[in-house]
Amino acid sequence: MMTASTPRPALFQLLALALTLLLPFPALAQDAPDYRIEQMKDNVYRFSAGHYRSVFMVTDAGIFVTDPINPDAARWLRAELQRRFRQPIRYLAYSHNHVDHTLGGRELADSGTTVVAQEYAAEDLAWTRVPTALPDVTFRDQLTINLGNSHVTLRYYGPNNGRGSVSMRFMPANVLYVVDWIVVGRMPYKDLPGYDIHGMIRSTREVLAGAPFDLFIGGHADTGSRADVKRYLAYLEALYNAVRDGMLAGKSLQTLQAEIRLPQFSDLKMYDEWLPLNVAGVYRTLTDMSYFNLRKDTASHAR
Numbered sequence: 001m002m003t004a005s006t007p008r009p010a011l012f013q014l015l016a017l018a019l020t021l022l023l024p025f026p027a028l029a030q031d032a033p034d035y036r037i038e039q040m041k042d043n044v045y046r047f048s049a050g051h052y053r054s055v056f057m058v059t060d061a062g063i064f065v066t067d068p069i070n071p072d073a074a075r076w077l078r079a080e081l082q083r084r085f086r087q088p089i090r091y092l093a094y095s096h097n098h099v100d101h102t103l104g105g106r107e108l109a110d111s112g113t114t115v116v117a118q119e120y121a122a123e124d125l126a127w128t129r130v131p132t133a134l135p136d137v138t139f140r141d142q143l144t145i146n147l148g149n150s151h152v153t154l155r156y157y158g159p160n161n162g163r164g165s166v167s168m169r170f171m172p173a174n175v176l177y178v179v180d181w182i183v184v185g186r187m188p189y190k191d192l193p194g195y196d197i198h199g200m201i202r203s204t205r206e207v208l209a210g211a212p213f214d215l216f217i218g219g220h221a222d223t224g225s226r227a228d229v230k231r232y233l234a235y236l237e238a239l240y241n242a243v244r245d246g247m248l249a250g251k252s253l254q255t256l257q258a259e260i261r262l263p264q265f266s267d268l269k270m271y272d273e274w275l276p277l278n279v280a281g282v283y284r285t286l287t288d289m290s291y292f293n294l295r296k297d298t299a300s301h302a303r
């Protein structure tokens with residue numbers, strides 16, 4: 001209560017101080033990480049940290065965990081696994097080498113945890129001195145890990161995103177997990193940094209040519225079915241063909257970005273924002289990896 005002895009300026013200062021102390025709390029609440037665990041199918045669960053996704057499988061012999069994402073997310077996940085399931089983490093498998101998925105391995109792995117990665121991903125993590133748990137077990141083409149009454153098959157298809165990027169199939173739930181080079185319900189990321197467009201197309205074709213899966217879970221965006229993955233492949237092929245044909249016709253990157261629309265895929269998240277960037281990514285790959293700029297059979301050289 002204000003008294004006769006309380007100066008008005010002092011009161012205003014107190015009110016201003018109170019507002020200063022109160023205002024940051026809603027902002028902090030909005031910035032707090034969005035961590036969630038969802039049961040997807042049988043003993044396979046999805047862990048979300050904001051727009052990042054990883055997968056884990058719970059068995060009576062322990063837990064198989066995929067990408068830790070980052071140290072804070074890994075600490076939260078480890079505490080939740082202990083609280084909910086009371087089983088040790090027996091395996092930690094990295095989807096590929098990129099640090100926005102592999103950091104936090106030390107927070108998840110202990111002396112009883114075997115860390116697994118494809119050999120090129122493991123090599124990259126070691127050579128670049130990534131501060132995470134380094135793999136104990138590596139493989140070249142395919143590895144199956146049995147755990148309790150379930151198993152996980154990791155398969156390498158060649159270059160597609162980063163180094164040593166693999167698919168993981170969780171059985172008997174028949175759930176397929178792929179990070180970055182297959183994305184359901186959203187455009188591929190921006191200008192395809194670290195991606196090999198040829199490898200993305202080839203690897204996705206091989207996935208679809210393989211045994212059917214019941215559920216697809218990606219490292220980002222939505223879950224889906226085989227039909228969703230098939231539509232994603234159709235987008236990649238349409239994008240690649242449009243950029244390639246435009247480059248063969250001698251068109252510049254700026255012209256291609258203005259002309260290529262692919263309206264049949266306009267429902268994909270980030271379509272308007274990322275389509276010109278996707279075009280730039282394919283253009284860069286065809287220049288850097290296929291040396292389109294040195295070809296003599298394009299319209300630009302024919303003039």
